Amino acid sequence: EAQVTQNPRYLITVTGKKLTVTCSQNMNHEYMSWYRQDPGLGLRQIYYSMNVEVTDKGDVPEGYKVSRKEKRNFPLILESPSPNQTSLYFCASSLGRGGSEAFFGQGTRLTVV
Amino acid sequence: GESVGLHLPTLSVQEGDNSIINCAYSNSASDYFIWYKQESGKGPQFIIDIRSNMDKRQGQRVTVLLNKTVKHLSLQIAATQPGDSAVYFCAETNQGGSEKLVFGKGTKLTVNP
Numbered sequence: 001e002a003q004v005t006q007n008p009r010y011l012i013t014v015t016g017k018k019l020t021v022t023c024s025q026n027m028n029h030e031y032m033s034w035y036r037q038d039p040g041l042g043l044r045q046i047y048y049s050m051n052v053e054v055t056d057k058g059d060v061p062e063g064y065k066v067s068r069k070e071k072r073n074f075p076l077i078l079e080s081p082s083p084n085q086t087s088l089y090f091c092a093s094s095l096g097r098g099g100s101e102a103f104f105g106q107g108t109r110l111t112v113v
Numbered sequence: 114g115e116s117v118g119l120h121l122p123t124l125s126v127q128e129g130d131n132s133i134i135n136c137a138y139s140n141s142a143s144d145y146f147i148w149y150k151q152e153s154g155k156g157p158q159f160i161i162d163i164r165s166n167m168d169k170r171q172g173q174r175v176t177v178l179l180n181k182t183v184k185h186l187s188l189q190i191a192a193t194q195p196g197d198s199a200v201y202f203c204a205e206t207n208q209g210g211s212e213k214l215v216f217g218k219g220t221k222l223t224v225n226p
Contacts, residue, residue, distance in 0.1 A: 004156075033214065042202060042218035043157070058213055090156050100145060100208075104156030 002027050006091050006105035013081055013112055021076045021108050023091030031094045032074040033058065033102070034066065036087040043090065049074055081112040125223045132193045134220045136186040136203035143205040143215075148177060148188045151219070152199045160188070160201075190222075198224045 004025045013019055025032065033048035035058075045058030049068040063085055065077040074093075078085060088109050094102040126132050138146070144165040149157035163170045163177045163186075170177050176189040186203050200219040207213075 035216075040218065043204075043216040045214055045216075048213065056213075059215070092156075096208075100147065100162060101159045102147075102157075102214075104158070107156050 002103065004091055004093050004103050004105040006089075006108050008108060009106060010109050011111070013110070015082055015112055016080050019078050019081060019110075021078075021089060021091075021110070023074045023076065023093075023105060024072050025074075025093040025103070026072065027093060027095065027103065028071065029093035029095050029103075030071065031096065031100075031102075032068065033092050034064070034074070034076045035090045035092065036060065036085075037090060037107075038087050046076070046089075081110075083112045086110060086112050122218070123221045123223070125225060126193050128193060128195060128224055128226050130193055132188075132190040132197070132222060132224075134188045134190075134201050134203075134222065136188075136217050138184050138186060138203070138205045138217075140205060140207065140215070141181075141184065142207045145206050145208045146177070146179060146186050147204045147206075147214075148175075148186075149202045149204065149216075150197075150199045151202065157202060193222075193224050195224045195226060198222055 007022045030051045034046040035043045037043050044060045046064050047066040049055045090107050091105040092102040147162045148160040150160050151157045161172045161177050163179050168179050174191045178187045200221045202219045203217045
């Protein structure tokens with residue numbers, strides 16, 4: 001089954017404690033991206049990757065890092081989380097450029113206290 | 114700057130009626146547009162897309178219209194069903210440029226029986 005898998009689904013952490021949210025896709029897609037979703041603000045792109053070892057900033061990259069060492073994985077790293085990073089995070093992958101027909105993961109709800 | 118917005122944050126329709134969800138975009142360089150549906154507790158799901166060299170595209174019960182002159186996008190859902198109740202997002206990108214995907218803030222569609 002074609003899918004994008006994020007882990008964990010829910011996470012409560014403390015300010016400053018480094019964390020990683022993993023994302024894996026089994027569709028051999030080249031394009032992957034991370035979004036955060038906040039009430040009233042919709043989905044905002046954090047980082048995206050057009051292929052292995054190619055990443056670029058989206059609209060809200062501050063406080064986040066990503067890596068794309070393999071095609072299937074695109075982890076999101078918060079080196080020093082802060083409460084304003086409390087949000088619902090989605091990973092997505094797509095075969096085409098520019099996120100066309102993107103498949104989204106189920107989401108990771110992160111709370112930073 | 115780049116932004117994608119919606120005319121109405123909520124839309125309520127009767128089951129069986131047609132629904133029209135609107136979206137305005139500001140980046141004239143955008144050449145690819147996508148509509149997503151997000152049900153409660155789930156990630157966004159691709160519905161339909163359209164490239165800037167088209168002004169209309171039809172899918173199963175859905176039609177997307179693109180008016181580049183006024184930078185307007187709409188999603189029409191025929192014979193709306195209770196299962197169509199969700200938040201609908203439009204998104205734009207420039208596949209020939211940065212390939213960042215920019216989402217609108219969403220319209221919540223409620224279908225009344």
